[in-house]
Amino acid sequence: RKEVEQDPGPFNVPEGATVAFNCTYSNSASQSFFWYRQDCRKEPKLLMSVYSSGNEDGRFTAQLNRASQYISLLIRDSKLSDSATYLCVVNGGGGSYIPTFGRGTSLIVHP
């Protein structure tokens, strides 16, 4: 069964800092990749999809490295409101359409 691994953290950073998370996956045939954000006691919400060419959405940049089988999320100029758990999701491979979730990385942004 494919696995997705993340450093659980917590990453404790001051406002304005740049922070990066990595996520590794074991199935080289995986087809799609996502980052979700989950606030405490809430449902996960899609943050962004991840493409080989990389993609950026404001302060957030996601990258996919298929050769090394990892995806990354970079957050620039951290805000207090960025405090949350960030889930890495990998889908596909071996004919399966079932996504696999990492356990999440906790980010705490302090004043």
Place this chain on the structure above:
Amino acid sequence: DGGITQSPKYLFRKEGQNVTLSCEQNLNHDAMYWYRQDPGQGLRLIYYSQIVNDFQKGDIAEGYSVSREKKESFPLTVTSAQKNPTAFYLCASSDRGYNEQFFGPGTRLTVL
């Protein structure tokens, strides 16, 4: 507004009772999923359905049952056979294929 709804938001169950959690979506998605999340833990897949009238067990299906009689609805029953049902239950849906999932707001189940 398109989205996924779950009800109730909070549910209390006595030991030995079966309870059913509702999940409805109006996104016209083919696939629907049920996950369980325990405090400080990741999501674990209970059941999923990729098409009406068909569903598959996930990693932790024991003690749970589902039905998929309509495309919009995927209710989950937590049976008395589930030994430790207190958890946060999340329903999700997606288009078929390798697309992103969208989640409902969740149901928090507590066994008294």
